[in-house]
Amino acid sequence: MKISNIQMINCFRKIATSILTISVTLLSFQAFSQGEALFKSKCATCHQPHKNSTGPKLYQVREKWATGGAKEGSIYQWVNNWQTAAASDPYAAEVSKWSPSAMSAFPDLKKEEIDAIMDWVDSQPDLATAVAAPAAGAAGPEGTTTATEEEGSIGWIWIVMSVIFIVVILAVGGVRRQLIIATSEDPDSAEKQTYGEELRVWAWKNRLYVGLASLVVVITLIVGLFQNLYSIGVVENYQPSQPIAFPHSQHAGVNGIDCKYCHNSVTKSKSAGLPSVNVCMNCHKQINGEGKPFAGEIKKIYAAAGWDPSGAGKYTNKTKPIVWNKVHVLPDHVYFNHSQHVVVGGIDCKQCHGDMTTMVETAKVQPVEELNKIEGNIRLTKPTLTMGWCIECHGAKEVALGNGKNAYYDEIHRRLKSDKALYRKYLEDGKITVNELGGWECAKCHY
Structure with missing residues (x-):
């Protein structure tokens, strides 16, 4: 049976509609993705x-x-x-x-x-x-978190691609079905065959290719699942709102206040500690910010301390706690000691927290790309505050032995010098790292 002109027109109309739909979808998604990328690079x-x-x-x-x-x-x-x-x-x-x-x-x-x-x-x-x-x-x-945003962006890509794929399959399948009906010797019988029956017949005829394609899909899904598992716990760029808009750039940058003045337990404890309001009042009894844009934030400190700045100033004993929002919660099974890294390891705060002298906003989890831009930082590749990030740093950070500044490392240096063969082995790469002193042992960081 020959295909009529009307049938040909209908077939081409369906194909044209599908192509137009796909083109509009692709252009819309491209603009959406471009807007997200520009926002993150220019505005965020x-x-x-x-x-x-x-x-x-x-x-x-x-x-x-x-x-x-x-x-x-x-x-x-x-x-x-x-x-x-x-x-x-x-x-x-x-x-x-x-x-x-x-x-x-x-x-x-x-x-x-x-x-x-x-x-x-x-x-x-x-x-x-x-x-x-x-x-x-x-x-x-x-x-x-940025990780969540990026994961959502990737999800959108897969959704759009799936919709496009389905539209193409339906369009081509519809056109193919019309052609089969038009060229069949028994159009009524061909038209009665359902899509499911037609699909089963086609799948059986091409069972080898269908089997291989199914295997590829299953493997892809498994790989995708495990790749998504790597995003668990990735919190780069997380920046919770805070009750007081504290500008680190003003304190650590403009005024040159040492990090350890406010976070005074960083050299003695696992935790760096948040400064109590009396630490703030050491300066802000005199600095009230009157007439400045940040005067309102200083008033919040006064409310927390129960301080009346009028006149000579006095305490009212009506205090109000400052409820800070944690930027990062250390998992219960992980051991991390600030004093070990700051005092013994000599790690600068900027290695993990970024250059706070330029941080106008409240604290956040700095992405590894930003940390790598800071002069003097060890260049790492894994997401910030993940296990891979710590392991990578332990494998790159050189330990200064025998300089007389740390008795523990001095003793290690003395023992290595007494075993020349072991010392040479350690110095094969020209340095002794945290890893070589046991920094990759599981029990060092996990309970």
Whole structure:
């Protein structure tokens, strides 16, 4: 039987519709992915979708500018150069007073790229609202991690690819079925055959290829499962909100305060310790920040200490605890001692926590890429605060023996010198590392 023109047109119409659908889906997903990538590279340092940070939250910021009376297109000019926008638009000039920190200019961003960023931001759910009513006695999460965001991004890729694959299969299958019916000697019999029956017949005829494909799919799923297991406990970029917006850059950077002054148990204990409010009051009895942008944060310290700054100042005995949110929770089965690393190992705080002299925002888990940029840090590759990260550091960190600064290492040095063969073996790579002194033994770090 010959295929009629109408049947041919219908077949080509289905193919064209499928191609158009796939193209639109791919373009939409490409713009979505581009917006996410641009936000993380250009905006995430100072902005968050649903929470004010160094800069204001960006959720539905275009609508906010439009309803606030901003000139058309002013927000794009603001992103390219905020000073130019502030000079030409009263609303932009008012926004420029939001924070004492000046926004960076991004003259390279095009309007389409800015829209892609805003579209991605507007699509983000407000996780703080989602967990606003946890069960009694349970604490809701304070934020999300980059690892979770990246995992979600990868999930979207697989979902979109799956939808595209299904659309292609259905389109091609529909066209193929129409062609079979049109060319069959018995169209009625061919049309009665269900998709399931047709699939079973096809699978049996091609059982070798179907079996191999099924094996590949199963292996891929198993590998994907184990790869996802590696993301458990990865908390890079996690930055919970804090009751007081403490700028490390002002204290450790501008004022040059030693980390150990506030975290004074770091040389004596497993824990570095959080400073009690009386440590803050050592300085802030005199420094009240009056007339400064951070005066409100200092008032929170006064409320916690029960301090009345009026007049000569006095304590009211009406105190209020500061409930800090933990940035990282050490697993119960892991042993970590700050004093061992700081005093014995001589590790600088910036190796694990980053350069706090430039940290304007509250503390967060610094990603390994940022830590590697800091001069003097050991270059590592594994995600921060994971077991692989610690093991990698133990294999790279050189131990200074025999310098007279540590009796423990001096004794190890004395014993190695008495066994020349062992000493030469240790020095094959030109250094003695933590690993060579037992730093990879399980019991060193695990209970």
